[in-house]
Amino acid sequence: MGKVTGFREYKRQNFSLAPAHERIKHNNEFVTPPSKPELETQAARCMDCGIPFCHSNYGCPVGNLIPQFNDQIYKGEWESAFRSLMSTNNFPEFTGRVCPATCETACVLGMNDDAVSIKGIEYSIIEKAYEEGWMKAQMPKVCTGKKVAVVGSGPAGLSVANQLNKAGHAVTVYERDKRIGGLVRYGIPNFKLDKVKVVQRRVDIMAEEGVEFITEAHIGVDIPLKTLRNEYDAVVLCGGASLPRDLPIENRDANNIHFAMEFLSQCNSRIEGEEIPKEKEILATGKHVVVIGGGDTGSDCVGNSVRQGAESIIQIELMSKAPLERTDAMPWPLYPRVFKLSSSQEEGCTLDYDILSKSFIKDDAGNVTGINCVKIEWGDKGFNEIEGSDFILKADVIFLAMGFLGPEQTGMIEELSLDTDPRSNIATNHYATSAEGIFSAGDMRRGQSLVVWAIHEGRECAIAVDEFLSKKPTLLNARSKSLYEKR
Incomplete structure (x- = not known):
């Protein structure tokens, strides 16, 4: 590496966050990266560790060339770092904001010191690329004459579309909602990932490159999947795992x-200016809010409730509170499931664990007024209720954030009787479904997961689709060759 002793000389420097009392007044992003010289110093902390677990399967699903771009940043070679980053990751502007940074938990330096600031460096590289004009539309060099339909515009669908478009295939993306982006557009709060400045900015580049986007097109409901199958040479299903777990x-x-x-x-x-009919409005303003589920989705409900001016917010979780540090059950370089207070929880929320919801309480008008709860204790064979620990939580509105069960079974899966796995996800053989010419990627295939895994799925699925269409693996080099070369 450029600075062999950097990891011994410099301490980790994180992005600064706007104070909670200021950021809750708006829905904008609230992080401020270090300066360019400070980031180059942070990149110098990357050590010549021999085996860089940061970009192994333990660290980065898309295989970002982390030691390489860290070295380039240390040397001030920002454009080269951008090319390195884009060689493996189609959307670093997404992952640089919302990825849990498994690369950092697998960082060798992180075994006994603060890990290298990989996520922050990634964020800064792509934003610098936009600022300098390096990130711009790159037109396909060839045209194969093949047509591909991608159903779903989340990170998996966008990744598939981006890769196949670069390979010269004509790609059309169908989205049932009004705007493109799927989970990153409608699920992740704007204060974590700006929809216009970040998501739409990237979608616009893809449109300029030739990808066609069709919104408000619900495949399997408004438009039969068989129609796409007849009109396109291949169809890729990236509808996500949108079936929520109920209580x-x-x-x-x-x-x-x-x-x-x-x-x-x-x-x-x-936030994007859409009018919500009064009878369908869901607002936390002035209400006692209870969020059931202690994960990121529940935390996002907390952040939005705070900004809407909720009277009180409590987030409850069935499981016990995670440990503060790694245990023997999660050794390095595995991702450690340790307790970490989210930025939304810091803004104003009561957290409680080992809570079982027994029944909801409603008034004569049918409105929820609370939850009957009981404390539990966990053992080898599950949990037991603690006698005498019953209590009532007051609630004017309740959000169920307990994860997802898989893709919706009615519609596309049902129409073509696609094979599914034991978890109800679409079953595939190298991303190919049981129907000829139909492929699947992302959460719809692997189950609920991270944005970075969706990008990986999209890239790998694109290779399978390209080979199916071209009868030769023309995209295999996409793992090591940037689709955004300097021109």
Whole structure:
């Protein structure tokens, strides 16, 4: 590396966050990166570790060339670092903001010191590329005459479309919502990932490169999947794992109990200027909010509720609180499931663990007023309720954020009787489904996962589709050759 002793000389420097009392007044991003010289110093902390686990399967699903771009940043070679980054990651502007940075938890330096600031460096590289004009439309060099339909415009669908378009195939992306982006558009809050400045900016480049986007097109409902199958040479299903886990306890039919994504998507739509009908509005303003589920989706509900001016917010979780540090059950370089307070939880939220929701409480008008709960303790064979620990949580609105069960079974899967795996995801053989010419990638194939895994899925699926169409593996070099070469 450029600075062999950098990891011994410099301490980690994180992005600075706007104070909580300021950032809750708006829905904009609130991180400030270090200066260019400071980032180059941070890149110098990357050590010549021999085996860089940061870009192994333990660290980075897309295989980012992390030691390489760190060295380039240290040397001030920012444009070269951008080319290195784009050789493996189609959307670093997404992962640089919302990825949990498994690369950092697998960093060798992180075994006994603070890991290298990989995520922050990635964010800064791509933003520098936009600022300098390096990130721009790159037209396909060839035209194969083949047509591909991609269903779903989340990170997996966009990744498939981006790769196949570069290979010279004519790609059309179908999206059932009003705007392109899927999860990154409608699920992740705007204060974590700006929809216009970041998501639409990237979509516009893809459109300029020739990818066609068709919105408000619900395949399998409004448009039969068989229609696409007849009109295109290949179809890729990237509809996500959008079936939420429910909580079927007494009084589940009470008003103002919503799945998390109903609330989150509405929040993002409202920010983008969409009018929400009064009868469909979901607002936390002035209400006692309870979020059931302690993960990132629940945390996103907390952040939006804070910004809407909720009276109180409590987030409860069935599982026990995670340990503060790695245990023997999660040794390095595995991703450690340790407790970490999210930025949204820091803004104003009560957290409670080992809580079982027994029944909802509703008034004579059918509106939810609370939850009957009990504390539990976990053992080798599950959990037991703690006698005498029953209590009631007051609630005017409840958000269910308990994960997802898989893709929606009605519609596309049902129409072509596609094979599914034991978890109800679409079953594939090298991304090919049981129907000829139909492929699948992302959460719809592997189940609920990270944005970075969706990008990986899209890239790998594109290789399979390209080989199917071209009868030769023309995209195999995409793993090591940037689709955004200097021209």
